[in-house]
Amino acid sequence: MAGQTTLAAEPDERSPLLVNQQAQPGSSATSTTSISKNSDTVVHVRESSSGDSNAPSYTDSVSTDTSLLRDIESEAATGQPSKDHASFGTLARVVLVLMIGVFVSNADGSLMLATHPVIASEFNDLESSSWLFAGFVLASAATQTMYGKLSDIYGRKNLILVSYIIFALGCALVGVGQSMFQVILGRVISGAGGSGMTALVSILISDLLPIRDVASWRAYINIAATTGRSLGGPAGGWLADVIGWRWSFIGQVPLMLIAVALCQIYLPSNAEQFKGGKRVEPDHSVSSWERLKSVDFLGSLLLALTLLTLLMPMEIGGSKVPWSSPIIPALFGVGVILFFFFLRTERRAIEPVVPLEIFSIRDANLSIFVQMTQLAAQLGLMFSVPLYFKASASVSNTEAGAHLFPAVAGNAIGGIIAGIYIKRTGRYRNLIILAAFSASLSYFSLLVSWHGHTNWFQSLYIAPGGFGSGLIQSAVFVSLQVVVKPHHMAPAISLLYLSGTCAMILGLACVSTVMHEFLKSGLESNLAALALDPADRAEIFQNALSNIEYISTLAGDVKTAVVRAYVDSLWWSHTVSLAFSSVALFASFFIGEKPLGKSEPLPQAEQLSEEES
Template sequence: MIQRHGDEQSQVAEREPLLSETAQPSSDYHACRSIPEEATGDGVLRPVPEVDEERSLGREETESLKEGAHMNVVKIISVMLLGIFVAQTDGSILMATHAIIASEFNALKNSSWLIISFSLAGAATQTLYGKLSDIYGRKRMVIIAYTMFMVGCAIVGVGQTMSQVVLGRIVSGAGASGMSALVSVLITDLLPLREVAQWRAYVNLVATLGRSLGGPLGGCLADIIGWRWSFLGQVPPITLAIILCSAYLPNHTSTLDETDVANQLKKSKFSRIDFKGAFIFAALVLALLLPLELGGVNVPWSHPLIFVLLGASAILLVLFIAAEPILPLEIFHSKDAILSFLILGFQTAAQLGLMFGVPLYFQVTSTPRPSATVAGAHLMPAVMGNAVGGIISGSVIKRSGRYKSLVIWAMTCSSIGYLLLMLRWHGNTNFLESLYIFPGGFGMGVASSALFISLQVVIDLVHMAPAVSFMYLMQTVWGMIGLPAANAIMQTVLRRNLGIRLLKLGYDSAEVAEIISDAVSDVDFIDGTIEKVRNAVVQSYIDGLWWSHGFSFACSVTALVLAVFLKQRRLDGHKSKP
């Protein structure tokens, strides 16, 4: 997974230009790879500036070139926004409808796999997109990612079993990981560092709009014509996005591509891509996740299978480290880079753990029970907070160049939000108190933009694409950890407390086991049972969700402590290793 120092020069050779020389966004930012390079003392090739064009061109010509370059950047990024919008809508739709989908197959206790399978596929392919886009071009990999996402949505829409639906989520996840990472790589290719956060805020705004609409839209479609159309309906806009990307994204250009030598180099590069490592990594994550999903639910925590899976994960970790490298080792030389990965990871685990439980909380506790549309709409404060946080973060960073204080502020807000949920969400939650998820979303929006910049400050340009892919990978992995961990905590407490309550109501062990099985398999079970059992089930769900909010709070506080150790650095000048 990591790349040794000896591969650095070959790594540099793989950075081929995205845009032609006429599309360079600014004269002082050498994102385009067609500029000259020189060797530095540490053996790494670095870009060097060409002759100052403003001295050889008139002021009007220079301004005209800059304006044209800016419009070119706007056009390139804009055509990808449709794909970002649909991908984020998909995630919110799934968060709002996972209980409905799983209940149709009598598998509510396994509903988290609809999300985990998506994330697992993304984790297995995340780092590959950065490497492959360096070799074969951003445009080609963007189109491949969109196509896989579209095919996955179609499979989910027509799936007739839980296994088929999960398969569709796997295919979609393998495409969505590229859709998310490559747009950020494109932004770093095209823009000066101070402008990156603001443009990412614009992309985040579109993503947030998708997440905001996805919950109520998915719930509405589920109520009216069925949840399947929530996924089949994504196929036409993604098809349009593929057409737009084919027409407007720049082709991968290089004069070397015209030679036989370049073709041999391309084959050599392809042979070094860590496909084996990607599959080992997926197996590693699966071995870590299965104990969280099975323990306390399908098998006791003391069952030998739990220890076998944990042992297998340790072996797979060793094999993964020994596999053919894909990430440069230099990425991990900086303490700030490691801290950025960890802070974003803990915050992602906290936020996804929360988002998974919010629709379920309102479906269980509200009287009368809300429709899927209303339950999904309760996610909107969090996603709106994410949008507001991203815009504020981008604006502040562009104006002041400061990001550390933003990260600390974001983690503090999130921690307060999760604490309020623990203190106040005990059923019959009114409108104002339903807004307590806003601080968590706000903190996530601020942190994602600020931490992206903190990573870029300390990473060399030649390693930027794999570093960005790895940051998205960390979000995916920590999301996969956070979601099943929160679900496992909730399920364990739910089963234990419901069993205690039912025994106190006079039910025998067989009846208790049957009621628990029905309660965790279908959310509609609450409507068809007698009042005393319904009250026991509802209160047990509340207990379980309280502990899952506690998990989110612990993750957010950990991220806050780590944020204190980040170092504030200057954003001006060329990005290189500290």
């Protein structure tokens, strides 16, 4: 290219695809960035230096003439979209269509939170109710990182369609399952699809928007998510009361089929050709087959097996097998060995599924850690709320699910406020601190006031917890994007969602284990104090432990003893949420901040070329 000049500019929020041109220590690739004097185009070439002469190189051509916001203004004035940017109409269509899948997936999560006691009780297996969540999130963790890589090859649209179909198949199996195993298997399949539904939405938005605008557009997605969570709980509880819980899941299938049809019609087929709101010319010199061969399938498999073996003990310990069983340390040991092999594989991979250099960035690690601890705290709370009100107030499934509304409403408000604040100020660190503080205050309030006789005002104490989660998810997403290099953005986003999935497993396992252990000891001591016949006491103990609906059949001192055991055990579960949130608050003070500048054009290529000359 005539008149080329090599630049050594660090990326910032205004230049989403300009990467560091110097090879980093330990890096396996070198990069050069050239600017044409005769056109407003940056050409980024990345070549492998791993010693493999056959390793593919990638060339990206990126327009640098204006920001996406200026392009939207131009489109509004002329009625013609720019050739170099995603148009406003494209963005609006993408967001509206994706809202359907986001709505359904979040409704699915909240209706499961509302109905899991009913589902497990139908099979007389309340102790396994946590597997209705754990199966979903374990499958999500195993498949999360692959969606970003495969969507780079086969397109965001195609992978979104695949994830929707897999999710629908899982919902259908849950609805027709005739055993607890079949229902959990359906949740596993749904989780494999649900991981793509969440991660790919965020990747798409990051492709089509400059970083400062991401939070505000994600606020609209958050509204759909919150609406789904708000309606899912009460709707699932109402369906369980009226026609049975199965229709909560069967009813999702036609909605997902509608979403598939609309995505096929309206989603752009070339969304992956935008990076940070700029159009990227695709590299046709490397075939899809060659790119597929470079995908780190071995790393993905090792990562999935590592997560399964490390997280499995937290699910089976204390319920399926005792904590003293040799199976528990054996699984942890195998997990550590698999993790070692995973690290070796990633260091040698041409296109690692998890670029290890992300973990060398302090703020990236802190951002991921803060979201993990916050989500672990929040899911633990959401798991315990329906159980608390069914046990303490003998409410219907509908009302138990409705008690989740303050948290999901707070989540929506938090997401919207975060989007507006980041858009106007370009700052995010204070939001992360505020989020962790708000959540910690919420869980502390539950410890003080939720003792079995909770009035309507006290039931709102879960709202600040949801508010904190809404703030932190938007703010951490931007915090990660600021510090991660553009060509690592898709795996970084997948990693963020993967960490959230692992946090859900961790939070759920901790809360469920603590709750059931204290429930067992509470039932034993409370029933022993009533001087019941040993046979009757054993029957009450077993029924109360396996089926929460059994409480409504009790009366007098026996019912009081069982309710007190449930309330006390759930009090201890709130201490787990408070511990996680307090750790998040402490860590949030160490996150740095890179204020985001106004969306504005980069200096003209011709001026830069002349200065270098």
